[in-house]
Amino acid sequence: MDKNILLQQRISRMYLRFLIPTVIGMVTQSVYCLADVYFISAGTGANGLAALNIAMPIFTIMSAIGLWVGVGCATTMSVSEGAGCIEDKHKVFTMAMILAAGAGIVLTLGECLFLEPFSRMLGATDALLPDVLTYLRPIILLSTFNIIGWVLQIVIRADNAPGLVMGATVVSSLLNIVLDYLFVIVWRWGLFGASFATALSSCVSCAWLCSYYFHRERNIRFVKNCWNGKLFRRMIGNGAASAMLETSAGIVIILFNYAILNIAAPIYLAAYSVITNIAYVGKGILNGFAQAVQPIISTNHGAKLFHRVHHSLGIACLYTVSVALIGYGIILLFPGQIAGIFAKGDQTLLKLAEHGILLYFSSFVLTATNTIFMYYLQSIEKGRLSTLFTIIRGFLLILVGLMILPSWLGIDGVWLCVTFAEGITLLISLPFIYKQIRQDKKRLLEEEDHEKSICVPDLGIE
Template identity: 30%
Template sequence: MESKKQSIGHQFAHFVALNILSMVGVSCYILVDTFFIGNGVGADGLTALNLALPLFSVQQAFGFLFSVGCGTKYAILKARKEDEAADELVCSTVVWAGLFGTALAILIFVFARPLMILMGAKGAMIGLSAGYMRTVLSFTPFFLLNSTCNLLVKNDYNPKLAMLGTLSGSLFNIIFDYIFIYPMHMGMFGAALATGFSPWVNLMVLSFHVIRKKNQFHLHKPTFRLGLLSEVAKLGLTSAITELAAGVVVLVFNWAILSQAGNIGVAAYGVVANIAIVVMAIYNGIAQGMQPLVSTNYGLGKEENMHRLLRYAVGTTLLVSAGMYLVLAMFAVPIAELFNGEHLASLRAIASEGVRIYFTGIFFAGMSVVFGVYCNSREQVKKAFAIAVLRGGSVMVPVLLILLFVARAGMVGVWLSFPVSEAIIFMIALVLVRKKNENVKDF
């Protein structure tokens, strides 16, 4: 509540800093697995992990569907003093997240092998990737509950606790990845187990929000009104599609790279893809840090504050993008080598080239993420949905196919498809937002 008395600039800086740490913590679940698997299992482990990555995006997409939808609606309802509706929203969404998570876990566990074949796995890779995926995604109910509760706590003006919860889960993952892979020699199963238990740790930390009576909502028997579920899904759909799109892109890239460079190419892309997850987490941290403030000011009808928050987010995104690309371009080879436990020259060469080319697109990608979340935060769902669809592979896949099969650019074409498509998406998104909201040109 204290943060509400601060200036809008201080609130933005506070929320964004904590949200970036929190989102990076979530992204590190898989990044840490990549590091330990790359060094403790080798190139085959990296390949298997990257083949399983699109299904992790499906899990994350459902997490965003409930968490962003619930968090956004909660902030708006609280700003309008509709406390009873906010209480109903919280209790119902938490139950729905748990139920959907359980159903998804069962489906993926049963169909793991055919799903991995669809992902492009062959031979020994089928069993290796299916085993990892089955283990991690058995914990899907807890991942969805963790995502929902984390964003709810942020929107309940306790971003510090949300950050501490996420970092605690990530620290647990790092420690037990090491223990399970090295001293206990459990390989990919150990890495998956450490990742699966991490959201439990996060949830235990988040529970102190209620235990210490910091919550502004009240727990009661949930309702199962489909209208309420529809409202949550509508507001969370943009973020869900964006996350799902990331999985689709990884899947298409895997197929393309298998045809160009085989398993070593997929292992190299695994390095790039996992760094990309962290980079996008930083952009999501900026955007989701802005979200509670935009939603609250939208509920209060404070238009100028919303425009100011957008300008802050755009400026922060551009500054962060410049810093990140400078680091990635300068240290591309040592970054690739971090995940190259077998010191394969081919993996190092492909991955370092990929880092330098692929990440030129982050300037455009970050802006598109901010625009999408800004629109969604003020219930401009059609605009947000349009941006999400653009980022959902509808631009990138055709660009990739043109570069591969028309321009015949090989692996360079694979890496270039990201910056080219993100530049196109950004220009279209900017036109859409400027056309429908004249104030956006003020940023």
């Protein structure tokens, strides 16, 4: 991609160019996740949903690795391109792909050796353990392709090919839905069928994305002498917050599982499974809005065009918060209908999920704002600050909320923990965001003054 497009074209137009295919891909991927829950609910009932919820952190682990490497690579590539360091861009890409493949292989071997202890650590009881193991095996065996696919999605999108990423996501998601129907409903393979469908679809998506390397318009390539310690540390630092957010999401699911089973009946765990899968859809869409602005912010930051960086941040916030408001409005109007998609035929589960959805998603606008701020800090290579806020937001405040709120509000306190954490995080992060913008403006004024001082015209005075 010609970097001048990112440095000169109107921000709103560029953002939409990245946003539309990104969100279409995210929505399609989210639909397949909902379909997965629907088919598991229809084919295996509440026990299947409970087992799925316990197994969910494995997806968190894979996506955390993929986001760590992918976002770190894409951010470092974009900043390097903005600064005119094209060779560094290729080195970062090569290191990222080697790291992703290696991490996937290590994860597969580790999980295969310790699958049962891992499942029990996630919260699997003796009654649910067989179902959890059945679901996890196909996912783990093909996890390397899932991780590489995550990395390629982010990197290829940043390399100005969001349409290809959208195509891979749409095709794999539709394939997953078709295979879910065949394996779970028609052939009655149960949880194994749902898991196998997901694993196969990930392989198809990975293969589709790998084809980008043979496109003439690609602007990334492998290089032999790729190792550069400084670039590697930048890549790891730039992606750490995304990985931490995903990891904390998995930890939160485990903590919620324990908290719910400690104060309520197992059916509340099935209700939480419905809520988490709807939340996965919502957060996926919000991440799509945030990821779409990353290459724009990073490239302009590398070129020190801070006014364009701030304009990009403002547009991303406007779009994302607006969508979050609309989304929560839909939830307020139709909570029963949304919960009923996954709790069909079970009135008790339906009522519990409907009530939980209303409370849980009161955090949606706060989550949207915090997500944009986190990606903004990553995009300008403020990885440590972004990681700090992510730990506070995604783990520490959730833990504090689970320790305090349920003792006051019972199960409602569990549903409100995310709102509690997101609200406090926003209050903490706003002064830092404001300070960063002021520093950028000060640097811009200093550079303008410097340019004026060295461009004084010759007046012919001896």
